[in-house]
Amino acid sequence: MFSSKHFELSDIPDLSGKVAIVTGSNTGIGKVCAIQLAKKNCQVIVPSRSEDKGLAAVADIKAITGNEKVEFIKLDLLSLQSVKAFAEEFKSKHDKLHILINNAGIMLAPYSLSEDGLESHFATNHVAHYYLTMQLLPTLISSGPSRIVNVSSFGHNFTLVSSRSLDNINDEKGYSRMIQYGFTKAYNILFTRELTRRLEANKINNIYVNCNHPGVVSSELSRHAFDQQSWFSKFYNNHVAIPTEKGALTQLYLATSPEVESKNIKGEYYVPYAEPGCANAFSKSDKNALDLWNYTEQLLKEKVPDYKGAIF
Ligand SMILES: NC(=O)c1ccc[n+]([C@@H]2O[C@H](COP(=O)([O-])OP(=O)(O)OC[C@H]3O[C@@H](n4cnc5c(N)ncnc54)[C@H](OP(=O)(O)O)[C@@H]3O)[C@@H](O)[C@H]2O)c1
Structure with missing residues (x-):
């Protein structure tokens, strides 16, 4: 399933003077990213909805890296x-801000709504990260x-078997966790x-925005669907999935490798390990991309009264 590694953790360059935010870095793949960035002298912000988990x-x-420039800021x-x-x-x-890794996510959660009345996968995995990115974009520019990495998944292919759309994305009717x-x-x-x-249209050439599938990785991502102490979860995490150190490689490549700039890698979907991947037709549709952008902008203007809109 995976090609040979052309990027290793040891290939991450020195990041002295750089500042990074890695969402979802209190555990899982995100925590490995935060550790590896900190090891290379990056200043790292660890957002977490839980102060206890974030501070821990x-x-x-x-303790692992000896880097004292690691900081918790609350983010739900x-x-x-x-x-x-x-x-x-x-x-x-x-x-x-030089590196923003939009990594936090939930999977297979039962139907529920966010504080703003949005379905929880949609709220967490897309809308919140979109809003976060829009607020940080001037600083990134x-x-x-600078780099933005949006952590996606091979699971984007579930769009192939459903007619769910932005018209009913928040509805309980027709809800399937996987879809x-x-x-x-x-x-x-x-x-x-x-x-x-x-x-690109606005001639802002100094931000490299890419996305990735990290692999099938041993983490707590399936916690909403399976008891993490069950034999199934243990077997899956220990024998089927790859460790988080390997799962973090592709997004760390996109976040740090000088190759991203020398090869002008922008707007791409990468897969393990640090190789160009092939997203499905739904995810490559320019119309779908524009519709999603306009929908999210409108939604934020409704939900956040002082949201001024994207800078372009
Ligand atoms: N693991 C895989 O096989 C796999 C495969 C494809 C894609 N991915 C993607 O990789 C990313 C990382 O997943 P993972 O495997 O590392 O999962 P994980 O171990 O469950 O970590 C997810 C992280 O997201 C955070 N998070 C979830 N909801 C949040 C909220 N409302 N506010 C703030 N933080 C929140 C979690 O914080 P809490 O601890 O507070 O919940 C946790 O830190 C996800 O985007 C996932 O879709 C993973």
Whole structure:
């Protein structure tokens, strides 16, 4: 399933002077990303909805790497007000941002709504990360060259077997956990492509926006569907899935490798290990990308009264 590795953790360059945010870095693939960035002297922000989990992860990362520039800031992606507060706190403390890894996600969760009345996969995996990115974009531009990595999934292919659409994405009627996950992961690809198109159209050339499938990785991602202590989860995590260190490679490549700039890699979907992948037709449709952008902009204007809209 995976090609041979042309990028290793040891290939991450020195990141002294760089600032990174990795959402979902209190555990799983995101935590490995935060550790590896910190090892290379990057200043890393660890957002978490739980202060206990966030501070514990920060303590771990500092102990493992010896890098003291690792910081927790509270972020609950199920609340647009929390996203706003996170961005404001970050900007009050930092005037530079070089790497944004939109990694946090949920999968196979039972139907529920966010604080803003959005279905929870849609809210977490797409809308909150879109809003976060829009608020941080001016800082990413002024800090350029900078990187944005949107963590998608092979699961974006579940869009092939459903007619769910933006018209009913928040509805309980017709809800399927797997399909919903798939659509939100396709949205990660569409967002990557439309953001890249707009940056290029506005001659903003110093941001490299890409997305990836990390692989089938041993983590807590299936926690909403399976008891993590069950024999099935243990067998799956120990014998089927790859370890998080390998799962983090592709997004770390897109976030740090000098090759991304030398090869001008933008708007692409990468797969393990750090190789160009092939997204499905739904996720490559320019119309779908534009529709998603316009839908999300309209939604944010309704849900966040002082949202001024994307900069372009
Ligand atoms: N593992 C795989 O096989 C696989 C395959 C394809 C794609 N992916 C993608 O990889 C990414 C990372 O997944 P993972 O495998 O590392 O999963 P994980 O171990 O479950 O980690 C997910 C992270 O997202 C955070 N998160 C979830 N909801 C949040 C919210 N409302 N606010 C703030 N943080 C929230 C979690 O925080 P809490 O601890 O507070 O919940 C956790 O830190 C996801 O986007 C996933 O879709 C994973």
